[in-house]
Amino acid sequence: MRASFLGCPVDLLTMAETVDLACGAMRSRRRVQHVALNVAKLVNMRSDPVLAADVANSDVVGIDGMGILWGARALGLPAASRVAGVDLLAELLAACAQEGFKPYFLGATPAVLHQALQVACKRHPSLAFAGWHDGYFKREEENDVVRDIQTSGADCLFIGMPTPRKERFLAAHRDDLGVPFIMGVGGAFDVLAGTVRRAPVQLQKLGLEWLYRVYQEPGRMWWRYAKTNTVFAGVLAQAVIRHLIQHALDAPGAVPPGPSRIGG
Template sequence: MNETKINVLNVMFNSVTKENILNILTKRIAENKKTFLVTANPEIVMHANSDQGYMENIQKADYVIADGIGIIIGSKIIGQPLPERIPGFELMQELLKKGSESNWSAYFLGAKQEVVEKAVETIRKQYPNLQIAGYHDGFFDWDSNMIQDEIKKSKPDLIFVALGLPRQENFIAKNLAKFDKGLFIGVGGSFDVIAGTVKRAPVIWQKLNLEWLYRLIKQPSRWRRMLVLPLFLIRMLKIKLKG
């Protein structure tokens, strides 16, 4: 494994390709090693720099990978380029595929009830040999151990948490010690895409690294969130200028 880590605004990214990280995660799952993986974009990095508690939770992750072209650009600006962008949605798809091939089990936490139900239904059809350990919507009492106990009892290999930033990483970090095994990964709005309630950008937009622009066009209300990207790049330029 390539142990190189790149510091991007105090968040340490693993310098890996999608193939690298898939091989690493597959091996860890086979060995029943508990793993916390963060797929970080500029929004996550900027939020971590403004929220110390969130930063500490990100730092608990076993792996942090670059999900967002802004992270790749930022790493190039400071002369420490990360090898490639690894979209969290694509990584999730690869893990589901591998899970179906290997008879892994998976638990799905997050989104609205009808969305997570539809997503699980779709996943059952697309990945027939994947065992569904359970699922729950994202509306629950954080002080209750019901969800945590259900996950621990079902012993899933994959735990996908779609609670959005910063809730998903905070939930994982807060509860990780309660579990014995499993790959825990925050997947944002992936359940909505799988369920068909939100469409992913066409392939050409993906290849041009313009998914962010496609989402902005489709959801103009996201413009405030999109302001994070230029602010992030300005911060990276300042770091370069300081040498």
């Protein structure tokens, strides 16, 4: 089910539904692009037209962050659960191993990428990769990377490059890659490789995974989250107030606003 949240499209899917959709795309060879929506991405869309277009043109916009999940529920959307990008990657790698689909990893440093590939293959011995390339290629090497993906026969492409580089890459080459399922995974390769730890489950449930990221990388993360979380809270508060007012006006017996008189 597709809905609109603060002007952004979101798909209210469970993890199982998202995995089924991805596997269906790989079986039929019909291209499906997935975007994981979190607070930072939603806020950055307001000032980055390339990012906004990438999200708007995606086939599936999953609810990645707890802030998005709670905000959607506050506005009356029937959002059942989040589908975290790092968890979705893990589920899809398991599905690839089971069904014989071949993934392609694009992104991260060579060392992190190599470690992520090793971990994935250790977890799933039957998993066969179509190919891989780190994310630190030069602009003049980009066409070679695209050709490698095209000729790899990959069933799914997981891109671990930062915004907006990932969005610019997809805007230029999405229709030519020939890969059925495409998904941006943010820093999931680092998590898979073990170079970045995920927050404890309890912190994830409390919506404080971002705080754990700040704890691990304060110099890089504190300003990003301070800025985006503050903007998101303000935008959401305004939307919730409008939603409550509209709900009150739509209630049976509500009196619509009109001209007022002072005195008799």
